[in-house]
Structures are given as C-alpha cells and as structure tokens.
Amino acid sequence: MWSFIFCFIIASCQYTLLKSVQPDAASPTHGYNRVILYSRPVYFCLCCLLLNAFQTSIDYRLTLPPVTLYGIALLSSDLIIKAKDIAVIFVLFFPVIFSLGLLPQVNTFLMYLIEQVDIHIFGGTASTSLISAFYCLVRSIATVAVLYGLAYFALREPNNPSQNIMFSIYCGFLVSLCYHLSRNASDPTVLWSLIKRHLWSEDAPKKGKEDDGTELVDPLPLKLQNTVLTRLLSDAILCVFIAVFVFAIHVSTVFTVLQPYLQMVIHVAVTIWGFLLHYIIPQMKKQLPWLCCAHPILKAHEFDQFEVREAAKIMWFEKVQVWLWFVEKNALYPLLFLSALTTDSPSIIKNFGL
Numbered sequence: 001m002w003s004f005i006f007c008f009i010i011a012s013c014q015y016t017l018l019k020s021v022q023p024d025a026a027s028p029t030h031g032y033n034r035v036i037l038y039s040r041p042v043y044f045c046l047c048c049l050l051l052n053a054f055q056t057s058i059d060y061r062l063t064l065p066p067v068t069l070y071g072i073a074l075l076s077s078d079l080i081i082k083a084k085d086i087a088v089i090f091v092l093f094f095p096v097i098f099s100l101g102l103l104p105q106v107n108t109f110l111m112y113l114i115e116q117v118d119i120h121i122f123g124g125t126a127s128t129s130l131i132s133a134f135y136c137l138v139r140s141i142a143t144v145a146v147l148y149g150l151a152y153f154a155l156r157e158p159n160n161p162s163q164n165i166m167f168s169i170y171c172g173f174l175v176s177l178c179y180h181l182s183r184n185a186s187d188p189t190v191l192w193s194l195i196k197r198h199l200w201s202e203d204a205p206k207k208g209k210e211d212d213g214t215e216l217v218d219p220l221p222l223k224l225q226n227t228v229l230t231r232l233l234s235d236a237i238l239c240v241f242i243a244v245f246v247f248a249i250h251v252s253t254v255f256t257v258l259q260p261y262l263q264m265v266i267h268v269a270v271t272i273w274g275f276l277l278h279y280i281i282p283q284m285k286k287q288l289p290w291l292c293c294a295h296p297i298l299k300a301h302e303f304d305q306f307e308v309r310e311a312a313k314i315m316w317f318e319k320v321q322v323w324l325w326f327v328e329k330n331a332l333y334p335l336l337f338l339s340a341l342t343t344d345s346p347s348i349i350k351n352f353g354l
Helices: 002-018 037-059 077-092 094-100 106-122 130-155 165-183 187-198 220-251 261-285 316-352
Strands: none
Touching: 002 037, 002 077, 002 094, 037 077, 037 094, 037 106, 077 094, 106 130, 130 165, 165 220, 165 316, 187 220, 220 316, 261 316
16 A cells, blocks of 8 residues: 555656646745746655665664764664654655645755755855855855865864964964855855956947937946945955954964963853843833833933934944944954864864864
8 A cells, every 4th residue: 555655656746747736835926837846856856865875774784973962872773764764754645745835845945955054054144045045055165165274284283283373374264254254145146247247348239239328227236236346345455454363362372371261251251241232232122121111211312202204313322232243243252262262172173083
C-alpha cells in the first residue's frame, strides 16, 4: 500500500510539470504562475535526496563526528533513523500538504533558506528577493574567506596567539569590514546599475527611437546611484581609519594587560547601557509607561496639541537616544567583541584547534 502511495506521489509530481493546477493553493498570485510548476518536483527531489543520504548512512553504518551541544549528542544513529522516518512520512503526505498550500513556492523557499543561513551563520540581514539573498550569502562567504586567512596565520603563533601584530591586523580588518557590510544594501541592482554607468556609457541614443524631448526620465534611479556612490566613497575613507584605529588599540596590549577587569567593566557597561537604551527610554516614551502612568514621561512637543499644523520638532531625549545608539554600536559593542576575542582565542584553539 505504501509503495502504491509513493508511486502515486511520483506520478503526481511528474504530471505537475505537464499540467498543474492554476492557481495553485501555494501561489501568491492569481492566474497563471510558471514558478509554481516546479515546486512539487523540486520538493520531491530534495526530500528523496535526504532519504537516500539517511538510508546510505544507516546501511553502511557511517561514523559520524561527535557533535554535542550542552552534553546532548546532535549526531547519532538513532537521530538519523528518526529523521529518515520523518522524511518518509513527510513525502507520503505530499498530496495533503500541497492541496492545502502549506509549503511556499520553490523560489520563496530557496530565498528563506539562504536568508536564514546568512542570518544565523554569518550574522546577515533580511533580503528582498532570491537574487538579493544569494548576493548577501556570496558576499558573506567572500568576507569570511578573506578574514579566515588572516586569522589562521595570526593564530599559528605558539607563544601568544591572540596578542601579536598579525592578530591585531586581523582585528582591524574584521571591524572595518563589519562596518562596511553593515552599511551595504541587500539589493545588488543599484550597485550593478552604478557599475554599468561607469563602465558603459548610456548617453548615446538608442537606435530606432527619436529623441523628441517629450520622454519623462525617472530621477529616482540616478539619486539612488549617487547615494550608493557617496556611501562607498565614505566607507573607503572610514574603513581605512577604523582598521588603523582598531589595530593601534589592539597592538597596545590593552586587552591583555587589563584583563580580567577590562572585560568585567565592559560587560557591566554594556548591560547597563542596553537596559537604559532598549528598555527604560522606550517605556518612558510609551502612552502608558509600565501601565502605571497615565501619560508619557518623555512627551513629544506636539503631545498637548489638538491639531498639529507644522513639522514635528525633535526633542532633547530623542537626540540623546540617537547618541546612545551611536556609542553603543560604534564603541561598546566593538570593544566587547575585541575583548572577548582576545581573551577566549587561546581557549578556542586549545579545545578545537586550528
């Protein structure tokens, strides 16, 4: 019976390529959607690949690396058997799953998958499309590859791996590249249009069209390109300054000589700063702070006005909050990260090696 259901699922996935339901239950658009044609076959192929991998590891009794998290083994033979059973049940329920539209179409699934990998492994941000997610992932991998080489040569020092010139250079590049990536947009189309504008001239009129001066030109793409260009020029200056500044601080052995007191002070400062910035101030700006006050403690300038007739004014506490954010992101967090990196690098090398 289960074999018949499996053959039925194979036939339905193949038939979807020939004639699919339009609109599909998982389709985000009304009418014909050509992407949804490939959703069921792609999901079926991925699940069957997982099944083959699980079954191969069970049949050949492959030795898995001992990966533990808080004393719990993440990779074991029992876990693989359970994962195989779950995958089998999931495949057998394909008709119900796709009839209810419980799975997104394949390009959305790939975008979510790449986005989550970039966020949880490389610390990236959300993306707007599949191309954007792929661009962010490639950008993060390239950055990690460059930094990995610097870190490898720096940590090979036998005496003091976390306090040498090479490791200080690595810290400088690390902070400056993180600053640059944090300011980059996840959409590569504007950057690509900027590259095309500087490599290929677009001023020449297109063939077959007459320039009668009546065509309206959208000014937004040019403004976006100028904004990106200005930001890149600014980063080219600031990244060099940040790299040199962080290198100078780290090479001065301040993160080694003042330990463990420096790390303790930074932890306390970051905790108090974050509690004040992310909890106290937002609560004081709410309509009912802590549900104990009838009015906001930090009121906007227009709070007592019945009708606002002019632009909103920036209050003093809003300026203070912006400066607190600036100090937290550009001073406290980098100091905390560099202190922890310098202190814990020998322990990481001892436990996991290079």
